[in-house]
Amino acid sequence: MARAPGWKQPRAEGPVVWWLRNDLRLEDNPVARLAASEAHVDGRACAAIFIFDPRFIDKSNYGRVTDPGFEKSIPTRKPLDFGNRKCCALRARFMLQCVRAVVQSLLQRGVKLRVCHALPEEVFGALPNGSLVVCQQEPVSVECTDVEDNVEAVLQRKGSHLWCEWGAMSLYHRDDMPFKLTYDDMPKSFTELGAALGWEDIWTTANREAGAATLRPPVAAPAAFTTSPMQQDQGVLQDLPGLLSEELLADDRKALQRLGYTDDEIQQAFNWPAPAGGEPEARAWLEAWLPRQTVTCPGNGDNPQAPVFWDLPVGSGPGEGHDALQWANLAKPDGWTRISHYLAVGCISAREVCARAAETPNFAGVVHRLMWRELHRLNAIRFGRRLFWLQGPGWVERPWSWDTAVIEAWKLGKTGVPYIDACMRELRTSGWLAYKGRKTTGYFLIFGLGVDWRVGAYHFEDVLLDYDCAMNYGNWVTVACIEKPNRANWGSEAMLADIVEAYRTDIEYKLSAEMANDQNGDYIRQWVPELRGVSAEFVHRPWEMAQEEMVKVGCVVGKDYPAPMLSLLKLSAKEEDWNVADADGDGQPAVSRRMARSGEHRVHPEDSSGRSYSRSEFLAFAASIGETEEYGENLWKESLLVPDIQKKFVEMEERLKAQEKELSALRGEQPDQQEAPPPQDS
């Protein structure tokens, strides 16, 4: 088992302390077993501590709360002044339940779990000399690794030690992966990761090749933690900083108050029934889901209505079309596990979910999604601090908006676009949003409203019940198209309005797909009461109602319900209005994949003026120079979009500049002093 760097045999007088973090369970917890075995070996007292770290709860500006002065940042960091809580009261309440469940399980094994509200650095600084603290490391979050470093430093000063163990947060153990966890060595895509780990085709099946990487089976909970009587640790751990009493911990309201939540926030957390927290609840949830999904697995004809897939075309059976497993499952009532909040705090492990689903018909679907989780975890390790930069790991430059009124409207679900508003209100109220809702609202914020993606990611961090650093930021940089270079790299000089215009039809397509999936607008009516009286025809696009109709149904747009922040959206539930045949199947919405009808402008190659044509103008011009309709259509498909042409010009200019530089170097001229500035972010 790996020892922490600098680890030495600790002096035996201090206790072994299991520091519980996002591994709030006893089954399949290698860290719990490690703590128990270390205590057994030396016959030492064994204690357990969980800490509510105020830095991960309180309101703060975006950035690393463990480095408030940004001393670890690059020097060109731009000042940031947007912020919110790191954890809403609803999630804190859920966590309290999860913690209470471990308190009970540990008591049965003779260990008392101390729960503190303080900095881990302070809590561990108060341990007796010679303590050994054992924890699950969390390498996906720079904030968590900063805390690990700080704790290690504090402990070392007292002759104590921190032992960070890989644990079972990931599906695979670090030592079983056939690549090093270094930037260059790690797989760069989902396909590459699947292949490296020996999955035959991670997109469509759960078959594994001979010699595939080991997927370790879950391990049993330790039966007992210490041979010593439980009282042994009483004296040494009684006066921990920020220790919460048992009485306080038993009362959600009092505990939330102690954690610093206001009365309003606490009330909001009680307005919605948070899912019951804890390891037994997580396991019960999984056990109830497993038989349900057997009757709704893809391809068994049980799906009454063929769903419309939001960003990728897909066939009706497994393996047909791109990412069939994802969409075939997501469109079904039981297609998703809704287990992410339990995974995020570690009430259940990914490998237990995987092992339990192995004999079920939809095993491939479960593996597929757990492997997305794995990829995001590995990416977070690979990207490190860059995951949180404005330019993302891809160093992509684009202009961004920080319009506070727009941001507030998005957060509150008051954008005037019904599907977006329904999603944002569901998220805010319940802490939950389905994958496609997260993607569409994120996409709308970034490309429809032009807002800095980090504002959205930070809001999700606050309100999501299943917030997980790697999953949240990993998905956000993917939605923002900044996880790789050159995806949507418009350059910082581009005009925001052009970007919004270029992505308009993609947004229309996504919203239209939701309209087709929910033609009566039931989901919208559930979350947006202002629209309950609006007919099915207009519930997805109330701005198209005639004035008399608005008055009749009591929903005047601009008065009873906001006017849309992205105006002139054309939505349609009819498939014939869409043109997704050219979907590029890269897992991403692309500028070239859109409804053929509106917004888009292209340049006809025979028109030397370079004029930008709408589709009908383009076809009219083609006819005017004697091209057949079919030829014109084909040419339209092949021609570059205007924004792409602008991008090509920028690229050409850059190439020319580089050539000029090379030429002047050859001529022996002084190099240009004005090197490209480093990215301006943290």
Ligand SMILES: Cc1cc2nc3c(=O)[nH]c(=O)nc-3n(C[C@H](O)[C@H](O)[C@H](O)COP(=O)(O)OP(=O)(O)OC[C@H]3O[C@@H](n4cnc5c(N)ncnc54)[C@H](O)[C@@H]3O)c2cc1C
């Ligand atoms: C903008 C955005 C932010 C997100 N933030 C989070 C987050 O903070 N925490 C989180 O757990 N998920 C996040 N996701 C991923 C995904 O939406 C949720 O994991 C999923 O909706 C949870 O529902 P489920 O448990 O029913 O998942 P299922 O569809 O049943 O999948 C099973 C498990 O696989 C994993 N998984 C599935 N899809 C993904 C994915 N795209 N990326 C990573 N893991 C995945 C999750 O752990 C999930 O619980 C985010 C997605 C987007 C687009």
